[in-house]
Amino acid sequence: MSSNLYISGLQSRSGKSLVALGMMEQLSRKLQRVAFFKPIIHLDPGHQDKDLQLIRSRYLETTTIESMFAYSADQASQLLAAGKQEELLEGILSRYTRLSEENDFVLCLGSDLEGVAPSLEFDFNAEIALNLAAPMLLVSNVKDQTSQEILDSFKGALESYRHKGCEIVSLILNQCNLATQEGFLYPLIEDLQTEVDLVFTIEDQPGLSAASVSEVVHHLGAKVLFGSDQQHRQIEHYEVAGTQLRHFLPQLKENSLIITPGDRLDLILGALVSFKSKSMPHPAGIVLTEGIFPEGCLDQVIEGMGSMPPILFTQEGTYETASKLNKIHTGITQDNQPKVAAALGHFESQVDAEALTQKIVSSCPRAVTPKMFEFNLIQKAAKNKQHIVLPEGTDERILKAAEILLKRKVAKFTLLGEPKLVQARIDKLGVQLEGATIVDPKSSPLFEEYCQEFMGIRAHKNPTLEQAKDIMCDVSYFGTMMVHLGHADGMVSGAAHSTMHTIRPSFELIKTKPGCNLVSSVFFMCLADRVLVYGDCAVNPNPNPEELCEIALCSSETAQAFGIKPKVAMLSYSSGDSGKGEDVELVRQAVQLAQAKRPNADIEGPIQYDAAVDFQVGKAKMPESTVAGQANVFIFPDLNTGNNTYKAVQRSANAVAIGPILQGLNKPINDLSRGCLVEDIINTIAITCIQAQQVSEQSTNAPVNS
Secondary structure, three states: OEEEEEEEEEOOOOHHHHHHHHHHHHHHHHOOOOEEHHHEEEEOEEEEHHHHHHHHHHHHHOOOOHHEEEEEEEHHHHHHHOOOOOHHHHHHHHHHHHHHHOOOOEEOOOOOOOOHHHHHHHHHHHHHHHHHHOOOOEEEEEEOHHHHHHHHHHHHHHHHHHHOOOEEEEOOOOOOOOHHHHHHHHHHHHHHHOOOOOOEEEEEEEEHOOOOOHHHHHHHHHHEOOOOOHHHEOEEEEEOOOOHHHHHHHHOOOOEEEEEEOOOHHHHHHHHHHHOOOOOOOEEEEEEEEOOOOOOHHHHHHHOOOOOEEEOOOOHHHHHHHHHOOOOOOOOOOOOOHHHHHHHHHHHHHOOOOHHHHHOOOOOOOOOHHHHHHHHHHHHHHHEEEEEOOOOOOOOHHHHHHHHHHHHHOOEEEEEEEEHHHHHHHHHHOOOOOOOEOOOHOOOOOHHHHHHHHHOOOOHOOOOOOHHHHHHOHHHHHHHHHHOOHHHHHHHEEEOOOHHOOOOHHHHHOEEEEOOOOEEEEEEEOOOOOOEEEOOOOOOOOOHHHHHHHHHHHHHHHHOOOOOOOEEEEEEEOOOOOOHHHHHHHHHHHHHHHHOOOOOOEEEEEEEEEHHHOHHHHHOOOOOOOOOOOHHHHHOOOOOHHHHHHHHHHHHOOEEEEEEEEEEEEEOEEOOOOOOOOOHHHHHHHHHHHHHHHHHHHHHHHOOOO
């Protein structure tokens, strides 16, 4: 029987979806096979359940939606009304059992049976949890409640659930507002901890309950006339506009959704001008009501505006539209990744999910899967936030990745580029980068200092001041100098620049760390069921035996640092003593050097790729080897072989290639592929943060000369 957990709310809209998302993130870091199960689902107007869509898209892409639930709310209500509760429970248990047999853990999300008496809903969730033998996590929305109300609510629920035989492992007080926290939070928690050990609070975060424009479109059934690429914008206020423009503009608030009849061209144009203004509030969008499309020159005005807020169109009247929006039920949806990132960051900062996971998970398979690897990167990076400089401040992918990592509270950022251009790009994309700093190298107060430092480092080349100024205007050099002087902890670039443009400054300014004679690289190759390390596929064209030895040892250390126990295969076209030739001898010499330096390490070679990865082939060709058939770190003999192999595996096996990750430098600088995706950038920044943490730890632990 697999392990499981049943999350249940004490009222509708308790916030249990946020808790389910946070727990799924944590469990996916720990376990190889995690399933998600929602006994009863609520279909929205598009006949989808938001929770299932979100969890499936993020964690369970190969799982069918149909296997993740048992009944729709309508089906469940019909069975209950017909007195067929046993049939309903049997159907739920049957669907759950299939998941539990195939997975290590099943996370279950209880249901809000809207339209059903609260007592019946309570009994129903208790009975499901009991039949699934699932411990329960209870979530309550305590916003604006008194301590006595919160205490009474939880103690009443605990008494009732325990009376039915349910085990309660944790309580979560969601949407705690400041009055609650300042007035009586800690005595309240102490009271609750006499009942349940693990009690957590999640502060109220208005942005998580705010609707996005896309949710409004869905809720109203509205048509998007303009600004379809801006539907992720968050709405903080709803404003019905019907007055004259001179009265409307002073009342306008930041991130408002303006609701106005379609014939009020004056208000529409006023809202658009406000959006483009630097001194006025910026609307999140406009809803045109009454089925009226504004006549005149609106199309021409909009065509020449560039970035603009979404403009929606509905046949409903203004009053009816405003009434509908007062009843909108917002959520965390798969199409709003910044909100997903904000939700995860908020949950992880408030709840000790590690302690909760340890309490509920009975056994954890430890094989490192790609999902586990990627999730652990974020977790490790967030433990000690580092300052990362991003030279490509106008690149759309860079900005979107930075937004997500800021919301996940993983790193601090400096964006390089002309502030007006960077800010214009941010505004057009609608990304939220509060806290990020924008720096123009040419106008930075550090520019002169950087030029002088460059001249000192490169004194053997006799650069002039003018040459230094030209070089320091380059964002790659400026960003690298920030890292060199400790004004940033690491740099990630390459989305719009070549590899050499990105890493050449690091060779000149950062240089290699003690004990290293060269800079090399690895790729983390995330296959379907495992993570492999490939090196060197990006930097050194034809390494000699000493260099190949150093690449192998550095790659082994990198793998170890990221949770992969290294078994190193140094590749060639023959295995063991079977082949001869100059290229094989080069690898053999490198292996001998590496084994002499690390006698207890698992390093093997020369070895062919098939013997390194296939246990049967490895057993036949090198029966005494501890690496053959089990290798996870692969060292290629030259750049030509390595670069082509990683790209072949990436494309043919649909693998995610994270890198190149540079190793051997004093401080972390990492390169991106110009074809990189937002997810690639997120992973590379997380790795850079972890490398920067290691540099900081090494510096702290270094002996002090007396």
